Amino acid sequence: MNTTTLQDTPLTTQPKVAIIGGGIAGSTAALGLASHHIDTVLIEAGPSLVNGPPICHLHAGGNLYREIDDEQCITLLRQSIDTLKLYPHCADYRPTLIAIPKRDPGTFEQLMPRLELLKRHYQQLVLDHSDNKVLGEPDNYYRVFEREEVDALLSKPNPTKALTASDWLIPVVKKLDLDTIKFPMVLVEEYGLNVFRLAASATLVSKELPHCHVHTNTQVTAINRHHNQWHLTLTTEQSSKTLVVDYLVNACGFKSGTIDDLIGCQQQRLVEFKAAYVTRWQDVEGHWPEVIFYGERGTPNGMAQLTPYPNGYFQIHGMTKDITLFNDGLVASDTSSSQPQLPNALASKISHQWPEDVANARTEKSIDFLAHFIPEFSTAQVGGKPLYGAQQIPGSDPKLRATDVDFSTPFYARSEIVKASSAIDATALIYKDISDKFSLDNAPFDMPALTRQLSELDVANTATNLAIARQYPTYLASRVNDQ
Numbered sequence: 001m002n003t004t005t006l007q008d009t010p011l012t013t014q015p016k017v018a019i020i021g022g023g024i025a026g027s028t029a030a031l032g033l034a035s036h037h038i039d040t041v042l043i044e045a046g047p048s049l050v051n052g053p054p055i056c057h058l059h060a061g062g063n064l065y066r067e068i069d070d071e072q073c074i075t076l077l078r079q080s081i082d083t084l085k086l087y088p089h090c091a092d093y094r095p096t097l098i099a100i101p102k103r104d105p106g107t108f109e110q111l112m113p114r115l116e117l118l119k120r121h122y123q124q125l126v127l128d129h130s131d132n133k134v135l136g137e138p139d140n141y142y143r144v145f146e147r148e149e150v151d152a153l154l155s156k157p158n159p160t161k162a163l164t165a166s167d168w169l170i171p172v173v174k175k176l177d178l179d180t181i182k183f184p185m186v187l188v189e190e191y192g193l194n195v196f197r198l199a200a201s202a203t204l205v206s207k208e209l210p211h212c213h214v215h216t217n218t219q220v221t222a223i224n225r226h227h228n229q230w231h232l233t234l235t236t237e238q239s240s241k242t243l244v245v246d247y248l249v250n251a252c253g254f255k256s257g258t259i260d261d262l263i264g265c266q267q268q269r270l271v272e273f274k275a276a277y278v279t280r281w282q283d284v285e286g287h288w289p290e291v292i293f294y295g296e297r298g299t300p301n302g303m304a305q306l307t308p309y310p311n312g313y314f315q316i317h318g319m320t321k322d323i324t325l326f327n328d329g330l331v332a333s334d335t336s337s338s339q340p341q342l343p344n345a346l347a348s349k350i351s352h353q354w355p356e357d358v359a360n361a362r363t364e365k366s367i368d369f370l371a372h373f374i375p376e377f378s379t380a381q382v383g384g385k386p387l388y389g390a391q392q393i394p395g396s397d398p399k400l401r402a403t404d405v406d407f408s409t410p411f412y413a414r415s416e417i418v419k420a421s422s423a424i425d426a427t428a429l430i431y432k433d434i435s436d437k438f439s440l441d442n443a444p445f446d447m448p449a450l451t452r453q454l455s456e457l458d459v460a461n462t463a464t465n466l467a468i469a470r471q472y473p474t475y476l477a478s479r480v481n482d483q
């Protein structure tokens with residue numbers, strides 16, 4: 001990291017930019033602007049970058065969300081391809097198996113048109129630029145498995161390393177209660193995205209960029225506008241300083257409304273508190289893909305999501321009010337404040353640790369939820385503390401997934417992303433707005449080259465250290481295919 005203190009942050013005649021919030025949106029924006037020689041100060045309240053709510057799935061096609069429109073799925077596909085190019089060390093290159101439970105009204109025929117649409121878009125993206133081919137062969141974007149084919153896999157030994165679509169299915173189908181699901185099943189090239197590796201990559205790249213000044217453990221507590229500049233009060237445990245900048249980016253995640261309130265500009269948004277659970281299933285055999293069992297969100301039969309890590313660790317989402325979702329967990333802003341207010345019980349889960357008994361009870365419910373489809377999974381145990389947090393959704397549509405930036409206040413960008421993969425689009429738009437506002441003759445926006453110098457070992461080691469510092473099992477910083 002550039003170890004500038006608040007006092008010696010250099011003054012320049014070029015526009016100086018402050019980004020408040022060092023999550024994936026703010027960190028990516030800081031790397032993008034600083035790599036284009038824009039003097040950028042990234043201010044993060046927490047002890048490290050990308051330290052907010054969890055990120056485990058890349059959403060390369062948005063197939064987890066049956067309820068969103070095709071346009072959003074296509075956007076997420078393109079954004080995810082860009083994310084893989086920028087953060088190649090952060091993906092877990094394993095597919096996602098999608099199953100429709102018998103208890104769910106959905107059918108395979110309803111999924112097909114979207115899968116075909118996404119495959120065609122991926123084919124076109126690869127034709128446009130061969131370096132877009134980061135999700136395997138476009139023709140294999142998804143594979144369909146009928147019951148007969150699955151039955152034939154039951155007698156095959158688990159591969160030592162999964163290389164083909166069938167390889168990925170072998171260990172899973174042996175453990176699935178095949179009578180709980182409809183056929184066919186679909187294996188789609190939607191990969192994992194690792195929050196610890198994202199944090200590691202962003203941290204390592206930020207240290208290499210002379211124009212990127214990172215201040216962690218620093219909170220913005222007041223903002224004023226004087227003579228066409230933003231005056232920010234930066235508060236640490238020890239002191240308070242003023243930072244003067246020409247352009248401000250609000251990337252505060254679910255707290256974006258607090259910055260809008262400080263500035264005095266009204267913005268409508270939703271905030272949703274959610275949690276995922278860390279479990280350990282020591283009896284697991286073979287390398288697993290992610291496994292999704294569709295379900296109607298918020299009902300007792302909501303979607304179940306099993307995300308694999310090495311050494312028997314699995315992260316679970318269950319889209320019911322007892323597991324991932326919470327009563328009164330979705331809140332909206334109102335005319336008195338742009339910051340939606342979570343109930344105290346949920347807000348305190350973010351500011352303090354969860355009581356252990358509450359965390360364990362929800363984790364055990366998540367295990368039971370998955371055991372409906374994978375009976376032997378009932379032997380899994382609590383594997384760590386939950387991964388949780390609140391995420392923002394600009395506007396009032398809780399189904400919105402593909403978002404970017406709002407520029408309705410001059411010299412102020414509100415970067416509100418719902419999915420990590422939207423961070424690069426948001427950065428490109430901020431770069432364009434700054435270039436336009438300050439008539440900069442900058443190079444065209446381009447980010448992927450930034451991470452080329454990172455080594456897999458450095459990312460892996462830094463990610464592991466971050467997992468330890470955040471008190472999670474180190475295996476959560478690893479890839480399932482690494483074991």
Ligand SMILES: Cc1cc2nc3c(=O)[nH]c(=O)nc-3n(C[C@H](O)[C@H](O)[C@H](O)COP(=O)(O)OP(=O)(O)OC[C@H]3O[C@@H](n4cnc5c(N)ncnc54)[C@H](O)[C@@H]3O)c2cc1C
Pocket residue numbers: 020021022023024025026043044045046050051052053054055056057058059193218219220221251252253254255272273274275276387388389390391392415416417418419420421
């Ligand atoms: C349970 C759960 C699972 C999820 N799974 C996925 C997934 O699989 N894939 C995916 O793409 N997305 C997922 N998401 C969504 C994803 O976590 C968020 O969309 C993403 O973290 C948003 O990034 P961000 O940078 O906008 O905000 P954040 O990550 O919230 O970062 C905002 C930062 O701003 C800082 N900050 C706030 N106020 C101030 C201030 N005044 N001064 C200084 N700093 C401040 C905070 O400390 C924080 O670090 C999940 C969310 C949840 C809750």
